[in-house]
Amino acid sequence: MYLEHWQLASKPFEPTTSGGFYYASESHQGALLKLRYALENGRGAALVAGPSGVGKTLLVHRLLAQLPDTVRPIVHVIYPQMSSRELLAYLASRLDPGTEPTTVTPSIDQSWLRIESALATAAERGERPIVVIDEAHLLEDNGTLETIRLLLNLQRNDTPLLTLLLIGQSALLSTLGRTPRLEERLDISALVDPLSADETHSYVQHRLAHAGATRPLFTEDAVDTLHQLSHGVARRINRLGDLALLVGYANGARVVDPSLVQSVASELAFARAA
Structure with a gap:
């Protein structure tokens, strides 16, 4: 749905390690x-x-x-x-x-x-x-x-x-x-431990690059926020990252910033509470 907007060849945060998506922490x-x-x-x-x-x-x-x-x-x-x-x-x-x-x-x-x-x-x-x-x-x-x-x-x-x-x-x-x-x-x-802050940055960059990204789609601060909210757990990073790209596409954003990640996380927390 959002691939064309972000100029991606595939979704970067799918739960798979095949096809080069595996990140070697x-x-x-x-x-x-x-x-x-x-x-x-x-x-x-x-x-x-x-x-x-x-x-x-x-x-x-x-x-x-x-x-x-x-x-x-x-x-x-x-x-x-x-x-x-x-x-x-x-x-x-x-x-x-x-x-x-x-x-x-x-x-x-x-x-x-x-x-x-x-x-x-x-x-x-x-x-x-x-x-x-x-x-x-x-x-x-x-x-x-x-x-x-x-x-x-x-x-x-x-x-x-x-x-x-x-x-x-x-x-x-x-x-x-x-x-x-x-x-x-x-x-x-x-x-197996959660990703460190540095590894979270590398993980996001690796996933985006393999999905075809040719420019930074997440700001550095946005990835820091991803790490803080996910505690370095890859499954949570994938969920937040995917939804951030989806909501960013819907809002016409050119880059994912910390406020966008925070809003997505708040929506997920509200959904769980409901």
Whole structure:
């Protein structure tokens, strides 16, 4: 809607890291390096934690796209609030998709045997499955952390047959602190932080440039305001930046200034309150 007004080829603040929109902050690059090491070297479990909206899931998607073909299958659990029986049945169906589906949830023993068989077959093919669990800080609520830990007992020659990757908000660190038997099995812990003030400026410039901007569209003070209001959280920066461009287009603005960012943030706050 506003692309022609701002002379852009695409929207700069879409929630994606594809096509060159990925911004390599220091925190993201450090986490990416650690996680790639864990996955490519057959470690049993790794963790990535940080506040909501800092790009943990996008980072993991980018990581998985870079892995060799031997790291497969990749099972992504996006709804962890399942019972142990449901979770194991889900994992079994994804690790061993050849079995005919059934409307009856198999027993824990049945799913466990199926998982063991699937992992053994993958090992014989030289493959290493990855189980990615999003929103892992919710696992404690359902009492499934112990089930997750037991998956790491599936080994061959003292090497786990899969890699478990937990993604969660900062509360996940406290959760694991209360589950020492799982915490001690984690080989890598990577923390993703919000962007610093300087990184927010670089982030906005990078996004705008990749979207085709040929001139500054946000004043320096406007980006400072973006950082203050978003606390460096990329998701909030994207939302505020996108709406600022939209409202600026509607108002015929030639540049986004601090007052425009403030007004957009006030509208969002009013909408949430309503």
